[in-house]
Amino acid sequence: xxxxxxxxxxxxxxxxxxxxxxxxxxxxxxxxxxxxxxxxxxxxxxxxxxxxxxxxxxxxxxxxxxxxxxxxxxxxxxxxxxxxxxxxxxxxxxxxxxxxxxxxxxxxxxxxxxxxxxxxxxxxxxxxxxxxxxxxxxxxxxxxxxxxxxxxxxxxxxxxxxxxxxxxxxxxxxxxxxxxxxxxxxxxxxxxxxxxxxxxxxxxxxxxxxxxxxxxxxxxxxxxxxxxxxxxxxxxxxxxxxxxxxxxxxxxxxxxxxxxxxxxxxxxxxxxxxxxxxxxxxxxxxxxxxxxxxxxxxxxxxxxxxxxxxxxxxxxxxxxxxxxxxxxxxxxxxxxxxxxxxxxxxxxxxxxxxxxxxxxxxxxxxxxxxxxxxxxxxxxxxxxxxxxxxxxxxxxxx
Amino acid sequence: xxxxxxxxxxxxxxxxxxxxxxxxxxxxxxxxxxxxxxxxxxxxxxxxxxxxxxxxxxxxxxxxxxxxxxxxxxxxxxxxxxxxxxxxxxxxxxxxxxxxxxxxxxxxxxxxxxxxxxxxxxxxxxxxxxxxxxxxxxxxxxxxxxxxxxxxxxxxxxxxxxxxxxxxxxxxxxxxxxxxxxxxxxxxxxxxxxxxxxxxxxxxxxxxxxxxxxxxxxxxxxxxxxxxxxxxxxxxxxxxxxxxxxxxxxxxxxxxxxxxxxxxxxxxxxxxxxxxxxxxxxxxxxxxxxxxxxxxxxxxxxxxxxxxxxxxxxxxxxxxxxxxxxxxxxxxxxxxxxxxxxxxxxxxxxxxxxxxxxxxxxxxxxxxxxxxxxxxxxxxxxxxxxxxxxxxxxxxxx
Numbered sequence: 084x085x086x087x088x089x090x091x092x093x094x095x096x097x098x099x100x101x102x103x104x105x106x107x108x109x110x111x112x113x114x115x116x117x118x119x120x121x122x123x124x125x126x127x128x129x130x131x132x133x134x135x136x137x138x139x140x141x142x143x144x145x146x147x148x149x150x151x152x153x154x155x156x157x158x159x160x161x162x163x164x165x166x167x168x169x170x171x172x173x174x175x176x177x178x179x180x181x182x183x184x185x186x187x188x189x190x191x192x193x194x195x196x197x198x199x200x201x202x203x204x205x206x207x208x209x210x211x212x213x214x215x216x217x218x219x220x221x222x223x224x225x226x227x228x229x230x231x232x233x234x235x236x237x238x239x240x241x242x243x244x245x246x247x248x249x250x251x252x253x254x255x256x257x258x259x260x261x262x263x264x265x266x267x268x269x270x271x272x273x274x275x276x277x278x279x280x281x282x283x284x285x286x287x288x289x290x291x292x293x294x295x296x297x298x299x300x301x302x303x304x305x306x307x308x309x310x311x312x313x314x315x316x317x318x319x320x321x322x323x324x325x326x327x328x329x330x331x332x333x334x335x336x337x338x339x340x341x342x343x344x345x346x347x348x349x350x351x352x353x354x355x356x357x358x359x360x361x362x363x364x365x366x367x368x369x370x371x372x373x374x375x376x377x378x379x380x381x382x383x384x385x386x387x388x389x390x391x392x393x394x395x396x397x398x399x400x401x402x403x404x405x406x407x408x409x410x411x412x413x414x415x416x417x418x419x420x421x422x423x424x425x426x427x428x429x430x431x432x433x434x435x436x437x438x439x440x441x442x443x444x445x446x447x448x449x450x451x452x453x454x455x456x457x458x459x460x461x462x463x464x465x466x467x468x469x470x471x472x473x474x475x476x477x478x479x480x481x
Numbered sequence: 482x483x484x485x486x487x488x489x490x491x492x493x494x495x496x497x498x499x500x501x502x503x504x505x506x507x508x509x510x511x512x513x514x515x516x517x518x519x520x521x522x523x524x525x526x527x528x529x530x531x532x533x534x535x536x537x538x539x540x541x542x543x544x545x546x547x548x549x550x551x552x553x554x555x556x557x558x559x560x561x562x563x564x565x566x567x568x569x570x571x572x573x574x575x576x577x578x579x580x581x582x583x584x585x586x587x588x589x590x591x592x593x594x595x596x597x598x599x600x601x602x603x604x605x606x607x608x609x610x611x612x613x614x615x616x617x618x619x620x621x622x623x624x625x626x627x628x629x630x631x632x633x634x635x636x637x638x639x640x641x642x643x644x645x646x647x648x649x650x651x652x653x654x655x656x657x658x659x660x661x662x663x664x665x666x667x668x669x670x671x672x673x674x675x676x677x678x679x680x681x682x683x684x685x686x687x688x689x690x691x692x693x694x695x696x697x698x699x700x701x702x703x704x705x706x707x708x709x710x711x712x713x714x715x716x717x718x719x720x721x722x723x724x725x726x727x728x729x730x731x732x733x734x735x736x737x738x739x740x741x742x743x744x745x746x747x748x749x750x751x752x753x754x755x756x757x758x759x760x761x762x763x764x765x766x767x768x769x770x771x772x773x774x775x776x777x778x779x780x781x782x783x784x785x786x787x788x789x790x791x792x793x794x795x796x797x798x799x800x801x802x803x804x805x806x807x808x809x810x811x812x813x814x815x816x817x818x819x820x821x822x823x824x825x826x827x828x829x830x831x832x833x834x835x836x837x838x839x840x841x842x843x844x845x846x847x848x849x850x851x852x853x854x855x856x857x858x859x860x861x862x863x864x865x866x867x868x869x870x871x872x873x874x875x876x877x878x879x
Contacts, residue, residue, distance in 0.1 A: 232757055292741040292764040296733045299765045300726060302758055303772070307722035309707055324705035328698060332730060335694045340825065343690040349795060359630055360700055360785055364792065366690040367697045374701070387758055394762065397747060424822060427738065 112180070113172030113188045113195060118143050120211055123244045135231035139220070142245050143168040143204040143211025147187055148195030150251070156478070157251045158193055159242065160202045161259035161266040164333070164389055165381055167210035170202035171195075185463040192467035198255065198474065205266070206241040207233045207389050209382035216317065216382040228314035233388060235262070235396045239269045246277070256474060258282035260459030261426065262389070265396050268434070272398055275411045280477040282470060284418040285459040287430035288437070289399040294425065297336055298390035301329030305383045314384050326383045327374030334373055339422040339455030404437035415445035416473040418466060420458035446473065510578070511570030511586045511593065516541050518609055521642045533629035537618070540643050541566040541602040541609025545585055546593030548649070554876070555649045556591055557640065558600045559657035559664040562731070562787055563779055565608035568600035569593075583861040590865035596653065596872065603664070604639040605631045605787050607780035614715065614780040626712035631786060633660070633794045637667045644675070654872060656680035658857030659824065660787070663794050666832070670796055673809045678875040680868060682816040683857040685828035686835070687797040692823065695734055696788035699727030703781045712782050724781045725772030732771055737820040737853030802835035813843035814871040816864060818856035844871065 123129075124139035131137060145168045150157055160170055162182065171187035173180055181202075187193040193200050204212040207230070215230035222229075246254065257267040257278055264286025271281050287294070308325030310316055338346075347366040362368040398407050415438050419431035428449050438445030450465045452458040459466070521527075522537035529535060543566045548555055558568055560580065569585035571578055579600075584590040591598050602610040605628070613628035620627075644652065655665040655676055662684025669679050685692070706723025708714055736744070745764040760766040796805050813836050817829035826847050836843030848863045850856040857864070 228757060289747065291738060292745040292747065292762070293733065293736070293738045295747075295762050296729070296741065296764050296768055299760070299762075299768060300729045300733065303722075303729060303769070304702060304705075304726045306758060307702075307706065307726055324701075328702045328705055328726065331694070331698045331701060335691065335698065338691070340689060340691045340822075343694065347690040349687065349690065349693075359626060360704060360789065362697070364690070364693050364697075366694050370694055370697060371701070391758065424738075 112184065113147055115175050116145055116147065116169070116172035116181070117174070118145050118168050118211060120144075121245050121248055123248070129241065129244075131231045131237045132234045133232050137213065137231060140206065140213045140241055140244070141211070141217075142206070142213075142241055143208075144245060145169055145171070145181070145202050147171050147193075147200045147202075148198050150199040150249075154251050155253070155255060156197065157199045157201060157246075157249070157254050158256045158258060158474070159246065159254050159270070160187065160193065160200055161242075161257065161263035162202065162204070163259070163261035163263050164393065165377075165386075166204075166263070167208070168202050168204040168212075169210075171200070182460065185460075186467065186470070192463070192470040193258070193474075194471065197478070201246075201249065203242045203245055205238045205262075205389065207238065207385060207392060209385040210380075212241075214382065215314070215384035215388055225317045227317065227384060230384070230388060232391060234392050235265050235269045236273060238392065239266055239273050242266070242270075243274060243277070252277070254278050255477060256280040256282055258284070258470070259286075260284040261286055261456065262393055265393065268398055269396075271411055271413050272407050275413065278413045280414045280416070280473070282416045282418070282473070283431070283434060284466070285420055285423050285426045285431070285456055286434075287396075287426050288404045288434050289397040289430075290394050291430070295394045297332060297425070298394050300332050301390055302387050304328040304332070305386060308383075311383065314387075316383070321378055322383050323375070323378040326378050326381065326386060327371070329383075329386060330374040330377040330381075331370040334370055336425040337456045339424065339453055341422060341453040342455055342457070345453070404434065405440040408437055408441035408443050411441065411443050413443070414473075414477055415443060416469060417445060417447045418459070418469060419447075419449045420452040420454070420456070420462065421449060422453050423456045423458060425456040510582065511545055513573050514543055514545065514567070514570035514579070515572070516543050516566050516609060518542075519643050519646055521646070527639065527642075529629045529635045530632045531630050535611065535629060538604065538611045538639055538642070539609070539615075540604070540611075540639055541606075542643060543567055543569070543579070543600050545569050545591075545598045545600075546596055548597040548647075552649050553651070553653060554595065555597045555599060555644075555647070555652050556654045556656060556872070557644065557652050557668070558585065558591065558598055559640075559655065559661035560600065560602070561657070561659035561661050562791065563775075563784075564602075564661070565606070566600050566602040566610075567608075569598070580858065583858075584865065584868070590861070590868040591656070591872075592869065595876070599644075599647065601640045601643055603636045603660075603787065605636065605783060605790060607783040608778075610639075612780065613712070613782035613786055623715045625715065625782060628782070628786060630789060632790050633663050633667045634671060636790065637664055637671050640664070640668075641672060641675070650675070652676050653875060654678040654680055656682070656868070657684075658682040659684055659854065660791055663791065666796055667794075669809055669811050670805050673811065676811045678812045678814070678871070680814045680816070680871065681829070681832060682864070683818055683821050683824045683829070683854055684832075685794075685824050686802045686832050687795040687828075688792050689828070693792045695730060695823070696792050698730050699788055700785050702726040702730070703784060706781075709781065712785075714781070719776055720781050721773070721776040724776050724779065724784060725769070727781075727784060728772040728775040728779075729768040732768055734823040735854045737822065737851055739820060739851040740853055740855070743851070802832065803838035806835055806839035806841050809839065809841050811841070812871075812875055813841060814867060815843060815845045816857070816867060817845075817847045818850040818852065818854070818860065819847060820851050821854045821856060823854040 128138035264283035308322030435447035526536035662681035706720030833845035
């Protein structure tokens with residue numbers, strides 16, 4: 084194991100260890116990784132965009148690769164609505180790799196032989212970072228709805244504390260898909276001098292009414308569950324059914340008409356039931372299974388807070404995105420997918436156009452994919468090619 | 482008032498009456514109309530496709546215009562998921578016109594000066610026809626989940642009883658949008674000799690996994706509401722919140738990205754609330770309002786049964802739609818809308834292609850509209866032009 088530099092910067096090296104995966108795959112993947120936790124409770128408490136305060140604030144994060152001496156090779160990778168800090172490699176005793184393991188590792192798009200990759204969980208979340216399920220130090224109980232409303236700007240502000248802590252002055256890149264892309268855009272809007280490049284994928288600069296509407300359905304579904312109990316369920320049964328329906332809606336929007344057709348067709352499940360409205364079609368069983376399991380890893384109140392933060396997201400905000408971007412030195416690689424109907428390509432085109440209007444260097448790529456919004460997690464080859472080339476160019480221009 | 486011919490065939494004439502509408506509009510609209518109810522309880526009880534029996538069966542329906550002596554000018558118009566028999570004109574004391582009033586009336590697409598237009602409610606519904614909220618004669622209580630599962634084929638079979646009762650041997654046309662279009666297609670599949678033409682609009686011959694998935698979310702939402710109580714809520718509080726969320730999902734799928742943007746933008750509602758997760762954006766308020774009001778006119782169990790019938794709908798069913806259509810003499814006018822992502826145009830193209838392959842005369846029209854699936858209720862001018870011309874041609878070829 085190569086030596087790390089400070090908390091959280093222990094490198095995750097290659098592995099020769101036996102695992103559940105074949106040797107060929109293993110050779111290209113990171114080994115066992117760990118999640119770290121950075122807590123800051125400065126003299127001045129963290130102030131949210133809404134004017135409320137929060138202290139202490141903890142962010143869960145992971146790092147992969149080694150930070151170079153000049154600290155010029157750090158890339159911040161940011162996750163979508165229900166993601167977490169575990170972006171790559173494996174956790175001890177767990178067979179599931181990180182959510183972007185196909186993109187982060189030795190020789191991969193975010194090449195850990197070249198770059199120091201950081202993945203930070205979001206403020207408001209429930210995967211190790213401060214959120215509504217965290218203990219409110221004033222009461223000794225979970226915040227629940229006493230947690231302040233947060234925005235994507237707040238998420239990014241908390242991450243800036245983390246990047247400060249890691250001693251990194253300028254990030255080589257900030258990248259992410261979906262809500263991760265919103266955070267990437269917010270980074271360049273909030274801290275333009277701290278970012279050399281941005282890779283927003285399958286995302287938007289302003290959340291549309293349709294996108295708000297889908298999130299609102301999820302929230303209403305959670306709040307309609309009597310177990311939600313105005314957010315106070317941490318001592319009892321959580322609103323699992325409400326969260327399950329919210330997750331089902333989400334899953335539909337992440338896939339495409341075509342990918343659903345290919346995955347399920349109109350096939351029936353094997354087991355038929357005597358109850359009339361039990362799932363009969365495979366697609367129903369899949370959605371119900373995914374919905375019901377979601378409660379095991381996600382806090383319903385976090386779902387409310389994070390979807391709300393997404394809905395507030397609006398870098399355009401009347402004046403136009405190009406005004407936000409004027410004077411920005413960072414380069415952009417904007418990626419969209421043709422079959423993504425949740426964050427349709429025209430929203431990414433709008434980002435690229437705003438860059439041009441603001442005189443910011445931007446590459447726009449619209450990839451053919453039938454995977455819908457999920458494509459940013461699945462279309463590895465095309466994305467890798469674009470990202471690798473882009474990062475090399477940015478790195479070379481240092 | 483011109484004389485009618487038998488129950489339900491009383492003509493609704495033009496009106497000169499003062500109303501809430503302007504004279505110009507009034508001159509082109511039907512006056513006060515009434516809903517009729519046809520109940521059949523033959524010696525042989527109605528058998529569903531699933532092999533269960535039902536008796537008696539009532540269908541609510543309305544008629545507009547006059548049936549000619551040869552009974553060759555009858556058009557059956559069929560409604561979508563939450564529609565009813567009230568397609569045109571006004572009910573006494575009610576300011577809302579029928580759901581397709583813009584298309585049905587003197588001089589309109591379905592010209593009541595020329596044609597005798599019938600609109601039938603569906604079996605399984607809750608707007609006057611036999612459904613899960615009807616009294617089960619065996620128990621004296623509402624059927625609830627003892628109501629048999631029904632299919633679109635069952636809906637159409639019940640309508641055939643109504644058409645028999647009206648003494649109509651062959652319908653000039655069967656027309657409808659969305660689920661109404663499925664019924665129109667089913668009419669030609671079940672009773673090809675009874676139909677001279679078909680106008681399926683914004684519909685499909687086979688319900689796709691994505692379409693099933695959206696319906697399943699609605700069902701899960703209803704069934705997750707504790708007030709649903711396994712369908713036994715007729716003596717108490719209905720599952721209004723579950724139904725509301727189901728309706729919200731529906732509304733999103735009926736609109737387009739663009740139409741939502743035009744209607745709501747990212748505008749905030751005027752009234753701000755102290756509760757964090759109250760609707761703030763106009764789109765949220767609209768969906769919540771529409772969702773909450775839905776319980777006033779729709780039975781949650783009917784929502785379960787009808788969505789299930791839609792999900793079962795599959796005229797392709799392995800062998801291909803062209804096999805169903807082979808030998809069919811009816812002409813088709815297939816209409817789709819470019820921005821309809823719930824029933825995308827490629828599904829209508831598939832119907833038109835199957836017609837060609839089966840040697841059935843079909844016209845396919847894909848209309849430019851930004852209204853999404855709702856376009857079949859809104860795009861009056863373009864549809865009227867197509868429908869008028871088509872019906873004249875069919876009528877002339879008698």
